[in-house]
Amino acid sequence: MFWLESVHPLWFPLSVIGIFLLCIVLLAEGLNRFTAMDGELTRKVVHIGTGNVILLAWWFNIPSWLGIGASIIASCLALVSYFTPILPSINSVGRRSLGTFFYAVSIGVLISWFWPMGQPQYAVLGILVMTWGDGMAAVIGQQFGKHPYEVWGSHKSWEGSLAMMGMSFLVSALVLLSSVDNSGLTWITALLVAIMATSLEMFSKLGIDNLTVPLVSGFLAYFVLNF
Template structure:
C-alpha cells in the first residue's frame, strides 16, 4: 500500500526534530536573555515567545512533519504549559498562579488543528489559523500598548481600537497570502480573507483567561475551511 503524498516527507524524522529543536531553542534563548538582561518588559518577552513559537507551524508545513509527531508535541507542551502555572518553570512566560491559561490554550490549538487538517492533506488551514494567532494577537497587543489612544472596554477587558485594527489588518494579510497560494487571485480569496479578519478580530477582543489563544486559531481555520468549501 502506498502512503499518501503528505506522509512521504523528503526529510527524515531526525532532520525534522533537529530543525524544530534548533528554532525553539533559539526562541527560548532569546526570551531568557531579554528577561534576565531586563531589556524588555515581561509582556514583550511573552510576545517574543508567542510569535517565535507560532512560526513553528511553518516549519512543520515545510518539513511535512507527520500528524502523530505534531499532536504528540502539542500534548507534551500543553502539559508543560499547564504545570508552569503551578510550578516555577517557564518563568519568563508564565508566573505561578497566573490567571490566564493562554499558553496552555496556545499549545492545545496546535494539536487540534494538526490532528484535523494534516490527515486531510490540507495543512494550510492549520497554518492560517496558527499564524493569525501568532502575528495578529502578538502584534495587536504590542501596538495597542504602545500606540493605543482610543481605548474601549469589552466584558471588563480593556482594549484599544488601534490594537483591534492591527489585528484585522494582519489577519487579512495572512489569510490573503495563504489562500492566494491555494486558490489564486480569485474574488473568493479576498472576500473570504475579509470575513476571516472580522471574525478573528472579534474573537481576539474577547480574551478573558487567554481563551483567544484557542478560539482565534480554531475559529479562523474553521471559517476558512467552510467558506472555501462553500464559495470555491
C-alpha cells in the same frame, strides 16, 4: 513544498524545529532575565516565535502524529509553568492566564483535523492568525494604544484591534493565495477571517482567545472555500 521529506530523514526537520524553538525560548528568557523589557513583551516573543513553527511543519510535511504529540507536551509544560513559574517568559508574574495552554491545544486540534485531510493550509492559517494577529495587537496596543476601550473588564485599544485585523487579513490572504486556486473568493475569506478573529479577541477572558481565534479562523476559512 513537500519534496524535502523524501530527501531528508525525519531527524533533519526535527533538528531544525528543535533548534528554532530553543533559540526562541533562550532569547525570551534572556530578555526577561537580563533586560528591563516588560514581561508581557517577552511573552509575545515566545508567542510569535513559536507560532511560526507551523510553517516549518508544513514545509517539511511533518507527520500529524508528531505535531499532535508536540502539542500535548507543550500543553503539559504550559500548565506546569502556570502553577510553577519555571519559565517566566511563558507565563509572566502578575498576569494569570491559561492562554499558552489554550494556544498549544489549538495547534494540536487543527493539526489532527486538517493534516489527515491533506488540507494543512487551514491549520497553518488558524495558527498564524493567532500568532501574528494577536501578537501584533498586544505589541501595538501596548506601545501605541492611545484610544482605549473596555469589553467585559478586558482593556483593549483601537490601535491594537486594528493591528489584529490587519495582520489577520494579511496572513490569511498569503496562506490562501499560496495554496488555493480560487483567488477571487480568497480575499473575501481573508476579510471574514480577520473580522471574526478580531471580534473573538475583543471578547476574550483568561486567554480563551488563544483557543477560539485559531480554531474559528481555520474552520471558517475551510467552510467558506469548500462549501
